[in-house]
Amino acid sequence: MTHGLMCSQPFVYSELVQRLKKSGLRPTRQRVILANILFGRGARHLTAEQLHREVRDNALRISLATVYNTLNQFVDAGLLREIQGQGQQTYFDTRTEDHFHFVLPQNGGLVDFPAHGVDFAKLPALPPGTEIDRVEVTIHLKPLGKA
Numbered sequence: 001m002t003h004g005l006m007c008s009q010p011f012v013y014s015e016l017v018q019r020l021k022k023s024g025l026r027p028t029r030q031r032v033i034l035a036n037i038l039f040g041r042g043a044r045h046l047t048a049e050q051l052h053r054e055v056r057d058n059a060l061r062i063s064l065a066t067v068y069n070t071l072n073q074f075v076d077a078g079l080l081r082e083i084q085g086q087g088q089q090t091y092f093d094t095r096t097e098d099h100f101h102f103v104l105p106q107n108g109g110l111v112d113f114p115a116h117g118v119d120f121a122k123l124p125a126l127p128p129g130t131e132i133d134r135v136e137v138t139i140h141l142k143p144l145g146k147a
């Protein structure tokens with residue numbers, strides 16, 4: 001497994017391999033490449049299509065189907081969070097600690113805001129035999145004064 005993208009960052013590479021292993025994922029070449037692109041650029045939200053474009057921008061070849069599968073595996077392993085954006089757009093969030101999102105009116109982009117300070121005065125009764133696992137809050141915005 002020798003790839004320029006990873007050889008130039010041997011430390012980051014081994015860190016990513018450890019992170020995948022700790023999450024119960026075998027560090028395959030494609031997973032390591034995608035993890036490197038995903039997590040090497042700070043906290044961000046991106047779609048499968050955006051990640052696929054970045055793969056191609058790095059002169060790498062991974063199919064969109066594999067990108068989708070890998071993103072879903074990362075979500076299941078707790079490395080990513082899946083966020084529903086505008087319409088049917090699904091975003092993947094590299095920040096997994098508690099926070100909520102605004103959806104911007106211009107481009108449907110997501111902006112983080114802290115979960116603390118948000119108060120739920122009243123929650124509906126839960127179906128019998130369940131408890132709350134986590135709460136997602138996504139606030140969709142529109143330009144001021146627009147109907």
Ligand SMILES: [Zn+2]
Nearest residue numbers: 045093095112
């Ligand atoms: Zn976020």
